[in-house]
Amino acid sequence: xxxxxxxxxxxxxxxxxxHGNEMSGIYLVKELLxxxxxVMEDEEEKPVSVMLVLSNPRxxxxxxxxxDTDLNRCFTHATLSGPMxxxxxxxxxxxxxxxxxLGPKGSPGAVDLVCDLHxxxxxxxxxxxxxxxxxxxxxxxxRHLQANVPLRYxxxxxxxxxxxxxxxxxxxGFAMEIGPQPHGxxxxxxxxxxxxxVQHMLDWVSFFNSGNVSEGGFVDVFTMVKRFDxxxxxxxxxxxxxxxxxxxxxxxxxxxxxxxxxxxxxxETLRYKGKEPLYPFFINExxxxxxxxxxxxxxxxxVMIPAIRVQTEQEEQSNEQRFTSEEEE
Amino acid sequence: xxxxxxxxxxxxxxxxxxHGNEMSGIYLVKELLxxxxxVMEDEEEKPVSVMLVLSNPRxxxxxxxxxDTDLNRCFTHATLSGPMxxxxxxxxxxxxxxxxxLGPKGSPGAVDLVCDLHxxxxxxxxxxxxxxxxxxxxxxxxRHLQANVPLRYxxxxxxxxxxxxxxxxxxxGFAMEIGPQPHGxxxxxxxxxxxxxVQHMLDWVSFFNSGNVSEGGFVDVFTMVKRFDxxxxxxxxxxxxxxxxxxxxxxxxxxxxxxxxxxxxxxETLRYKGKEPLYPFFINExxxxxxxxxxxxxxxxxVMIPAIRVQTEQEEQSNEQRFTSEEEE
Numbered sequence: 001x002x003x004x005x006x007x008x009x010x011x012x013x014x015x016x017x018x019h020g021n022e023m024s025g026i027y028l029v030k031e032l033l034x035x036x037x038x039v040m041e042d043e044e045e046k047p048v049s050v051m052l053v054l055s056n057p058r059x060x061x062x063x064x065x066x067x068d069t070d071l072n073r074c075f076t077h078a079t080l081s082g083p084m085x086x087x088x089x090x091x092x093x094x095x096x097x098x099x100x101x102l103g104p105k106g107s108p109g110a111v112d113l114v115c116d117l118h119x120x121x122x123x124x125x126x127x128x129x130x131x132x133x134x135x136x137x138x139x140x141x142x143r144h145l146q147a148n149v150p151l152r153y154x155x156x157x158x159x160x161x162x163x164x165x166x167x168x169x170x171x172x173g174f175a176m177e178i179g180p181q182p183h184g185x186x187x188x189x190x191x192x193x194x195x196x197x198v199q200h201m202l203d204w205v206s207f208f209n210s211g212n213v214s215e216g217g218f219v220d221v222f223t224m225v226k227r228f229d230x231x232x233x234x235x236x237x238x239x240x241x242x243x244x245x246x247x248x249x250x251x252x253x254x255x256x257x258x259x260x261x262x263x264x265x266x267x268e269t270l271r272y273k274g275k276e277p278l279y280p281f282f283i284n285e286x287x288x289x290x291x292x293x294x295x296x297x298x299x300x301x302x303v304m305i306p307a308i309r310v311q312t313e314q315e316e317q318s319n320e321q322r323f324t325s326e327e328e329e
Numbered sequence: 330x331x332x333x334x335x336x337x338x339x340x341x342x343x344x345x346x347x348h349g350n351e352m353s354g355i356y357l358v359k360e361l362l363x364x365x366x367x368v369m370e371d372e373e374e375k376p377v378s379v380m381l382v383l384s385n386p387r388x389x390x391x392x393x394x395x396x397d398t399d400l401n402r403c404f405t406h407a408t409l410s411g412p413m414x415x416x417x418x419x420x421x422x423x424x425x426x427x428x429x430x431l432g433p434k435g436s437p438g439a440v441d442l443v444c445d446l447h448x449x450x451x452x453x454x455x456x457x458x459x460x461x462x463x464x465x466x467x468x469x470x471x472r473h474l475q476a477n478v479p480l481r482y483x484x485x486x487x488x489x490x491x492x493x494x495x496x497x498x499x500x501x502g503f504a505m506e507i508g509p510q511p512h513g514x515x516x517x518x519x520x521x522x523x524x525x526x527v528q529h530m531l532d533w534v535s536f537f538n539s540g541n542v543s544e545g546g547f548v549d550v551f552t553m554v555k556r557f558d559x560x561x562x563x564x565x566x567x568x569x570x571x572x573x574x575x576x577x578x579x580x581x582x583x584x585x586x587x588x589x590x591x592x593x594x595x596x597e598t599l600r601y602k603g604k605e606p607l608y609p610f611f612i613n614e615x616x617x618x619x620x621x622x623x624x625x626x627x628x629x630x631x632v633m634i635p636a637i638r639v640q641t642e643q644e645e646q647s648n649e650q651r652f653t654s655e656e657e658e
Contacts, residue, residue: 030567031594063618121511182450182511184615188571188592238359242517263517265360286513289392 003213004136005311009112009172009205013051013102014198016117018072018166019287020059023186024178024194025117029054031195048205051111055098055166058090063184065287066091072116072165079164080105095166103169106160113137114170115201117194120179121286123249126197129154130174131163133221137172139305140214144204149196152252154281154298155223176201180249183286208310216307222252222279222298229292231262231270240264243284243294251281255297262294332542333465334640338441338501338534342380342431343527345446347401347495348616349388352515353507353523354446358383360524377534380440384427384495387419392513394616395420401445402493409434424495432498435489442466443499444530446523449508450615452578455526458483459503460492462550466501468634469543473533478525481581483610483627484552505530509578512615537639545636551581551608551627558621560591560599569593572613572623580610584626591623 014032016025029052036052054060056071068089074080079092080099103110126149130138133155142153154177158164167173176197181190208214230239241262242248247255255261256277262270278297282288343361345354362381383389385400397418403409408421409428432439455478459467462484471482483506487493496502505526510519537543559568571577573589584590585606591599607626611617 027568027571027594035595121514180511182509182615183513184618185450185511185613186568186571187577187613188574189577191571191594192574192592192596239356239515242356242515242520245517245521248516248518263521265356265520266364267521284514284516286511289513 002306004306004308006137006308007112007311008209009048009137010209011049011051011111012113012115012202012205013053013111013170014115014117015053015055015166017057017060018055018116019065019070019118019183020056020061021063021065021183022117022119022181023184024119024181024191025176026054026060027186027191028117028195028198032198048202048209050202051102053098053101055116056091056094058094065183068092070287071095074164075099075105075166075168076162076164077105098166099169102166105169111170112172113205114167114173115198116165116167116173116175117198118175118177119181119183119190120177120282121182122251122281122283123180124177124251124281125150125152125179126193127152127154127177127281128174129156129177131156131158131160131168133157133223133301133303135172136305136308137208138174139219139221139303140208140308141174141201141204143217143219143305144207144214145197145200146219148200149193151197153219153221155221157223179285208308211310213307213309216305218302218304221301221303222281223301224281224296224298225278226274226297227293228261228295228297230289230294231264239289241268241270244269247280247295248284251283252279254278255280331635333635333637335466335637336441337538337639338377338466339538340378340380340440341442341444341531341534342382342440342499343444343446344382344384344495346386346389347384347445348394348399348447348512349385349390349396350392350394350512351446351448351510352513353448353510353520354505355383355389356515356520357446357524357527361527377531377538379531380431382427382430384445385420385423387423394512397421399616400424401495404428404434404495404497405491405493406434408493427495428498431495434498440499441501442534443496443502444527445494445496445502445504446527447504447506448510448512448519449506449611450511451580451610451612452509453506453580453610454479454481454508455522456481456483456506456610457503458485458506460485460487460489460497462486462552462630462632464501465634465637466537467503468548468550468632469537469637470503470530470533472546472548472634473536473543474526474529475548477529478522480526482548482550484550486552508614537637540639542636542638545634547631547633550630550632551610552630553610553625553627554607555603555626556622557590557624557626559618559623560593568618570597570599573598576609576624577613580612581608583607584609 016029071091074095231241241264244260244263283295345358400420403424560570570591570593573592612624
């Protein structure tokens with residue numbers, strides 16, 4: 001495969017508190033803001049501009065996932081451009097502010113990279129979640145981080161048009177997800193792992209921007225293919241079973257046909273009736289009870305990523321001209 | 330020590346959902362209600378009447394700890410008898426309903442035993458929490474359960490006048506606390522352990538009511554002596570550190586002077602400066618961030634409990650007469 005040339009990543013956004021009770025990202029963004037204040041005086045301007053964003057300050061203040069509706073589902077083009085009124089939910093108003101600040105989504109003015117920090121109650125370790133399995137920037141960041149920390153790459157196969165999360169506002173973007181951590185709680189080990197992940201990500205961006213070649217190679221990508229809800233009572237809609245103890249905490253361990261899936265509250269075991277062995281993740285995530293998701297299942301694929309290098313200024317200019325003429329068509 | 334004679338435990342209340350996001354107790358009470366409905370037809374009346382109570386249905390419905398204020402702090406005599414108005418918080422209104430249903434607190438009409446089901450994000454395993462270290466009923470239940478499941482007994486040294494929790498409404502009472510489980514999540518192993526705990530408790534009540542002698546002996550009691558808040562920013566009141574990774578999840582492991590207590594978000598270690606080794610518990614409990622409690626510390630003591638047996642009817646009558654004459658004084 002040939003060397004690919006990609007534009008400079010001059011503007012990066014690190015966002016926390018998109019969900020107001022996912023504490024690692026909230027405290028990390030606050031800490032980075034504090035640290036920045038301290039070093040402002042004696043440091044020169046960095047080659048990368050890093051915006052630090054507390055995405056949903058009202059939800060953070062109340063330590064709730066959201067006030068009116070899930071902010072991280074508000075960034076579709078449809079929602080961002082829909083009508084507004086006095087009764088528009090807070091998060092829809094806030095999504096437009098963030099789109100103005102970091103986007104507009106899909107435009108040349110959008111930030112180059114959005115890293116949105118999340119926590120899960122599932123035992124998923126550190127993961128990057130992205131809509132693309134061929135965004136070489138995201139996959140090279142993944143590869144660089146994986147050389148330093150245990151990490152997985154999850155791919156949600158959703159079209160650009162339907163992409164709904166904050167990280168979709170940037171030219172490149174991903175959620176950095178880490179668990180297990182109860183919502184509303186910060187665990188020191190989880191906080192520290194996220195801090196290291198963000199630092200390695202920024203290190204790679206500097207490395208890339210400085211003109212270094214990032215070598216190509218293979219990476220494993222988990223593409224989400226299926227979701228299961230909890231068994232529920234048809235009248236009350238209450239769940240009638242929990243994730244089976246033999247499945248709980250076994251995110252990314254291959255689930256085979258007939259493996260235990262749920263244990264009902266009366267003690268019965270329900271099994272996986274699918275025909276294909278798949279990788280479970282987001283097992284028993286707190287916020288997904290209301291979304292009707294007990295766990296997600298992924299297929300693992302090996303993806304070849306090419307070597308990349310930042311474009312020279314000349315290459316960039318020619319690209320910009322091409323972009324402009326495309327725009328004019 | 331002599332054999333003690335204690336009144337029959339004819340009315341027992343098992344309560345879940347006192348905190349609306351502590352899911353094991355909620356699903357257990359719902360399951361027991363369902364099971365009762367099923368067996369109603371073919372079963373004879375039990376020697377014990379077990380009331381199953383969903384304590385805070387509005388909070389359960391919203392999957393939040395509480396709506397206006399923490400229900401499990403509303404059962405002091407002062408709050409139960411305070412003035413009411415249009416702006417009285419929902420939980421204060423509800424605490425009176427529960428006091429009418431299960432109490433009145435401190436009166437002869439109160440239920441004999443309240444078992445209130447709770448979850449914690451702390452790695453505490455199964456615990457009974459009580460205001461007394463000399464309530465032989467609670468301690469015998471503890472001893473019976475401990476013979477069947479791993480279990481600890483926590484004693485909050487609070488006077489009867491100041492006791493504030495739902496379980497204080499019964500003649501005897503305790504919280505059955507179990508963790509770790511994130512709030513808003515049910516973990517099958519935690520649910521099953523709680524179910525077993527409740528079953529063993531009810532078994533012992535039947536055993537006791539049938540006139541059997543429960544032998545005396547020694548039990549270990551953890552008496553709460555101290556609490557620590559997280560380090561906080563003096564201006565924003567934000568926490569500036571998390572529980573140290575070496576302390577996290579080590580509930581009931583002796584904490585020695587100079588052991589790590591917190592790790593600040595910039596990476597510094599803060600140490601325990603007390604002079605006495607003590608047992609930490611409720612380490613990093615989600616709901617206690619707002620209460621300013623990062624962990625509690627306990628002293629362990631060995632308590633001798635006497636053999637007990639239920640009173641004969643005759644003994645009970647003579648006791649009732651004594652109680653009545655005390656009332657009349």
